[in-house]
Amino acid sequence: MKIYFAGSIRGGREDAALYQEIIDYLKNFGEVLTEHIGDPKLSHLGNDGESDAFIHNRDMEWLISSDIIVAEVTTVSMGVGYEIGRAVEMGKNVLCLFRPAKNKNLSAMIAGCPGVSLVEYAKPGDAKKAISAFLKGH
Numbered sequence: 281m282k283i284y285f286a287g288s289i290r291g292g293r294e295d296a297a298l299y300q301e302i303i304d305y306l307k308n309f310g311e312v313l314t315e316h317i318g319d320p321k322l323s324h325l326g327n328d329g330e331s332d333a334f335i336h337n338r339d340m341e342w343l344i345s346s347d348i349i350v351a352e353v354t355t356v357s358m359g360v361g362y363e364i365g366r367a368v369e370m371g372k373n374v375l376c377l378f379r380p381a382k383n384k385n386l387s388a389m390i391a392g393c394p395g396v397s398l399v400e401y402a403k404p405g406d407a408k409k410a411i412s413a414f415l416k417g418h
């Protein structure tokens with residue numbers, strides 16, 4: 281199974297360690313195409329490719345080839361929102377993980393999207409349980 285994990289880069293890297301933990305867990309189920317998203321060396325400048333066009337086109341190819349999309353959506357990211365929208369249009373299975381907290385407001389365009397499975401969680405272990413249940417069902 282090819283898994284596309286989406287998480288904030290230029291939107292802010294405060295959850296980078298959590299992304300790495302989720303990616304490590306996802307590897308139990310298949311190949312994670314976007315391992316770089318958990319890289320602690322990747323800053324909010326988001327320069328993991330030679331140009332923005334390179335990053336966009338590379339990631340779209342990965343998105344097209346993926347069987348499933350898992351997005352951590354707590355840190356607001358325009359790129360993650362874009363990837364989710366494109367994936368929904370492609371008819372992909374999309375799981376969004378959101379950690380409710382003060383000053384964290386999930387966009388209605390994600391929370392209200394019928395093509396998205398949304399799970400709210402508090403602890404990383406709960407996110408892992410949600411991932412396991414979602415992947416077993418698809």
Ligand SMILES: O=c1[nH]c(=O)n([C@H]2C[C@H](O)[C@@H](COP(=O)(O)O)O2)cc1CO
Binds near residue numbers: 289327
């Ligand atoms: O350097 C990058 N590499 C990269 O793969 N992305 C993709 C993958 C992430 O799921 C998403 C993050 O978007 P943003 O940078 O707007 O937070 O976009 C985004 C950037 C920078 O925008």
